Structure formats: structure tokens, C-alpha cells
Amino acid sequence: MITNCNLITFEYVSVALTVWQRVQLFYQGILENGDKRTDNWLLVYSPVPISCVFLCYLIIIWVGPKLMAKRRPANLRPVLIVYNFAMVCLSAYMFYEFTASSWLAGYSLLCQPVNYSDSPSAMRMARVCWWFFVSKVIELCDSIFFILRKKNSQVTFLHVYHHATVIFSWWAGVKYVAGGQSFLIGLITSLVHVVMYLYYALAAVGPSMIKYLWWKRHLTTLQLVSMFTLFFSMLLSCQNSSLQLKNDHLLSFRSLLCFCIVH
Numbered sequence: 056m057i058t059n060c061n062l063i064t065f066e067y068v069s070v071a072l073t074v075w076q077r078v079q080l081f082y083q084g085i086l087e088n089g090d091k092r093t094d095n096w097l098l099v100y101s102p103v104p105i106s107c108v109f110l111c112y113l114i115i116i117w118v119g120p121k122l123m124a125k126r127r128p129a130n131l132r133p134v135l136i137v138y139n140f141a142m143v144c145l146s147a148y149m150f151y152e153f154t155a156s157s158w159l160a161g162y163s164l165l166c167q168p169v170n171y172s173d174s175p176s177a178m179r180m181a182r183v184c185w186w187f188f189v190s191k192v193i194e195l196c197d198s199i200f201f202i203l204r205k206k207n208s209q210v211t212f213l214h215v216y217h218h219a220t221v222i223f224s225w226w227a228g229v230k231y232v233a234g235g236q237s238f239l240i241g242l243i244t245s246l247v248h249v250v251m252y253l254y255y256a257l258a259a260v261g262p263s264m265i266k267y268l269w270w271k272r273h274l275t276t277l278q279l280v281s282m283f284t285l286f287f288s289m290l291l292s293c294q295n296s297s298l299q300l301k302n303d304h305l306l307s308f309r310s311l312l313c314f315c316i317v318h
Contacts (some may be wrong), residue, residue, distance in 0.1 A: 089230040091172060092178065095183050098226070105192070105226050109219060112195045116210055119202035129203040132259055138196065139256030146188055148218050152183035153242035163239065169235035181233035187241045188225040194218065238289055243281045250262070250277060253286040 086101060094100045098108070156179040158164070170177040195218060201209040228237055254271060257264045 150245035
């Protein structure tokens, strides 16, 4: 005889299976509905690898300050010089690639659909979007350097939130819409980062460089100008676009919000 307890247990199991099946279907949809051109690229096909990377980052910034509590700040000057100059080079490369594959290729600055073809120009745009996403992963090192130098006050909630939203927005961008109107975010941000990381690199050299950093005060102006340029371009772009363009536009706007938070 089947008791009421057994019936309740069976119902709970059925509900649990239904929920799990829906989760599986949702996850399968994430995997299968992406841009086939970028599926085989590092960290793109599934959200699991990049989620694991970010989870490790969260563990480091949680455990790091505790491990450094009784230690002296690390002397990272050589590391910071190399790291920041490397980021200058990477940002300059991305700015050139975004410019060459968009503006110089006749992209619309206000309403550009995603080109999902395998043409050289479309693949070039997809590749630089992937590099931009990778650069956001590399920038997680910024927080680790703060912790090793015992500048924990720099690792605020907004600092961590910015890294999280930018990384996952650009993962989604490369996974589903590698190109389109979101190119403008990468182009302008890469240019700003060339200047920003150049300042960080020179400042890391030491006091002897201070007299050459008179332009520091203009960094904030540059960041504000770029922020408002992106904001107004998003307001003006793709007003009467198709659903595909609206999705692309929404992704760009999410990236813009992340950009605004840090700048």
C-alpha cells in the first residue's frame, strides 16, 4: 500500500527532476545557441570555465588580506612596470584592431548589426572582441596586486562588481554577438586604457618620473569624455532596429554601465 508519506516524497522527487531537467535544458541552450565561429576559442563555449576563474579570484581577494595581515607589503615595482607596459601594448593592439575592423571598414558608428559570416573582416572583429574579453580576465591581476601591496581599501565592492559585470558581459558578447554595435565600447575603452596604463607604468618607475606625469589630471577628463561619448552614442543608436540588433544593443548598454562604474 502506498502511504501519504510515499506520495509526498514521490511528488517532491518529481518536482526536483522537473527543475533539474529545466536547468539542463537552459544550460544546453546556452551552449548551443552561441556564435559557432567563437565556440572553440578559449573560455568561450561554456560559462563554467570563466565562472571558475572568477570564483578563484573571489577566494584570493577574500583569503589574501588575511594571509598578508602579518606580512610586509610586497615590493612589486618590477612586476608592475612590466605588467602595465604589457597592458599598454595590448590596449594599443586592440585599439588598432577595433579601428581597422570597424571604422576603417565602413562600420556605422550608431547602428551596426553583427556580421556572423566567416569573412576575413568579420573574423577579425570577432577576434579582437575575444582579445578584449581576455584583457578583462588579465585585469583581475589589478586586485591581486593591491592585496600583495596591502592596499586593501582599493578592493571595494564596486571594484569587484565592476570586474564581475565586465567579464561576464564580454563573455556573453563573444559567445553570442562578437561584433556589431558593441565594437564602440571596445574601441574607446582600449584607447583610454592605453593612456591609463601608460600612466601606471611610468608612476611605477618611481619618484624620478613624477615631473613627467603632469598630465595625470587630464586622465579624469579623458575618462569622462569617453563615458559621455559612449552614453550618447547608445542613446542615438539603433532606435528602429530588429530584435537581433536590440539584443546586441542591450549587450552594449550593459557593457556601457560597467564602463561607467569604473570611470
